[in-house]
Amino acid sequence: MPPVLWQRLQLKLPVIQAPMAGGATTPQLVSAVCEAGGLGFLAGAMLSPEQIGQEAARIRARTSQPFGINLFIQDDPAPSAETLEPALNLLRPWHAELGLAEPTAPERFCQPFEAQWLALLEARPAVASFTFGIMTSEQVRALRAENILVIGTATNLAEGLAWAEAGADAVCAQGREAGGHRGTFIGEQQQSLRPMLSLVYELAQNLPLPVIAAGGIMNGREIAAAMRHGAQACQLGTAFLRCPESGISAPWKQALAQAKAGDTCLTRAFSGRYARGLSNRYIEAMARCQEQLPAYPVMNALTGPMRAAAAQASRSDLMSLWAGEGVAEARELPVAELMAQLQAEWQAAYR
Structure with a gap:
């Protein structure tokens, strides 16, 4: 059997730090998660193309571990x-x-998406994830040609299937419990508010891709529950917001x-x-x-x-x-301590 996603990413535990735009994902936070055995993620959506390159360099100065960059797929409108x-x-x-x-x-x-996406390609993170829309098959191929794993966000089955067709490596199932913006791009946002466990199970049963669980996961017990429902990794955001490394x-x-x-x-x-x-x-x-x-x-x-x-x-x-x-369950702990607790709780859930 091929290795599951978190092992393929060579993580010590199946934790991905959510790419939270708005200043939360500092190089300190991203690198600390990577150093503790998870996958840290830079939120690039609000950054200029130049800032994406600069922040990626700052992360690399702090860790040699793989990390990800996330972008919002969007056009600059003219209302x-x-x-x-x-x-x-x-x-x-x-x-x-x-x-x-x-x-x-x-x-x-908003920032120019085309230029952001070229900056991401140039920064060559281990993983790129996308929200609010879908990449073309050509764009996905360009990322994979640089050995960048591609993760799409899905809030319903139609979006998961669309990402599978586009050639993504994995899909992040965003349950209704998740903080921040809804990633919906097919159908109405209010019609795509499935509970995380139910959405994870449906996507895992119907997609030929690994599924990442996101939404309301705050401890190791909840990581284990998501993985029992078919997730191959879990994305946590709010759990990291009270860490001193969060911006x-x-x-x-x-x-x-x-x-x-x-x-x-x-x-x-x-x-x-x-x-x-x-x-x-x-x-x-x-x-x-x-x-x-x-x-x-x-x-x-x-x-x-x-x-x-x-x-x-x-x-x-x-x-x-x-x-x-x-x-209410967010803990005020340095990243290394929080990750150690998550790992202990996750392992205890299987005992």
Whole structure:
């Protein structure tokens, strides 16, 4: 039998650190996970092509172990003034509250994907993963020609099958419990909210590819459960957010420390794409009009100045505090200690 995915990646335990955009995945976090026997992942979606190369070099300066880079598959849109006006009007009072100038549309709404993808190819990580869309078969072949393993994100069976057809090496099954943005690209985001274990089982039964479980996994017992359902590795995000190596802001870390079970919700209010995070005043106030907001990445760019100012002012009531459903179980430990605990719990689950 061929080795399972985590053994093929030469990991000590089947843990992949989720590529969390928004400053969480520092070179320190990524390299510490790699050094502890997992697969660290750089979130490249918000980085310029130059920054992708620079961050990859910083990771390599800290570890000789393999690591991954993730990108969002997206076009830079050109929305009309009519599309933008309602969102800008809704943001005006929040800007006033923070003492910011009137909200305006930026010159561009996201980084240029084509240039990011070329920077990723040049950086030659061991693994590349993609969210929000699908690569062409030609792009997948180009990655594999550089010996880069390709992982696609799937929130439903149709997406998993599409990635298999495109030639991916593995599929990450994103359950509804996962923190951050939904990866859905076939069908409605709200129709692709399967519980992680159920989605993992369905994909593992129906795909000719290894499946990675993602969503709400916080300890070794849950890793073992996902693997019993057919996962060949597990992707953990929220579990790493309280580590000192994580780059999230102090108010975000403080909010995570105080979070209880049931404190997360799905919202479009910050970015125009459904994402899971801790509920707060902004999310609650915008809930009634969130369906009118422009889609990602437009709304994400429009709320950028507000989110940055809120973080600066320690105003967690106006920040996007992305976190998964298991947030109450997040541990404030250095990466090496957390990974050692995960390994002990995982092994104990099989005894």
